Amino acid sequence: MIRSDMAGSVAVEMGPEEKLEKMRFHHYSLKIILRTTMAFQAPSQLFMFLYYVIPYLFEDYSQGTRNVLSFFVILGTVEGLYNYFCVILCDPSVPKKVQSNGYPSNGQATHYTYQNGVTVDLQTDDYVDDSGLQWRYCKTCESDMPPRSWHCDICQGCILKRDHHCFMVGNCIGLNNQRYFAVLALYALLCGWIGGYFQYKYLQTFYFPVSWSWTDFLPPFTVYRWLFGRWPALTFHILMMICQVYMDFVFGTFGFLYFTFQMTVISKGYTAFEMAKFMPVRNSNSRNFNFRTVFGDYWALNFIFPMSYFFPPKVDGIKWEGVKIDHNL
Ligand SMILES: [Zn+2]
């Protein structure tokens, strides 16, 4: 769009589609950076723990204790990576069979959207019940989507029970992958904070006595001294471990924030999208049932072992018993 002001100068404004393209490009760049970081961090941290931190920091402990610690380190890495790959590889979009499963066909669903918490363009049709949850028609995808599903401009698709688009993993979080995302957040928290603490203890015990000063632990100085000055005390693996401690802190903190927020939202039976848009959603189900709608039966076991094969979620993403839009809230 081209606009000229009083002085006659011409300003070129970005149209909505150009803004979207720019936003998608930024998200894509961030996704590549974070996935590369993840590809480096997970295997190198496992290596550091198995070959340095556990053998040296726990030298005075029995071999049995070191084996148990190694087991938990491997378990944490496997659980973290498994859930990470499930989050990024699971397609969270509304399945095609849901769009043509005897439910509204194109154009029949209710045309409405949420704008600043206000419902606009609401039309009742045969598919609206007293829950206030309607099927809607997505003009971009030209297809119907069930209640609580929303279109994502970054993923360019309609997401089944859309929770949010996560820039950390570079994918939308919806019904199909939310269970993995919550478990991933827990392991990011554990591996980040606990892993970072023990790597810090290792550096404090074995490197700090021979380092120049505490400034060796600040990345710009660390890299500079590794390149030009402090060889051989500041080895490459010490440099990597110092970088990892910082990344552990970042991953652990994001893990903590996402995990506590996800567990709160899931227990209340909302989605992050509904909360962000201040939608008047009322959920009358028990906390236990709300957890089972995401994780399936025996939901807590998911945090120890992947249970998606044995216990699928208790909802299909279409019908939402006990959930309604209550404008009196
Ligand atoms: Zn769509």
Ligand SMILES: [Zn+2]
């Ligand atoms: Zn998305």
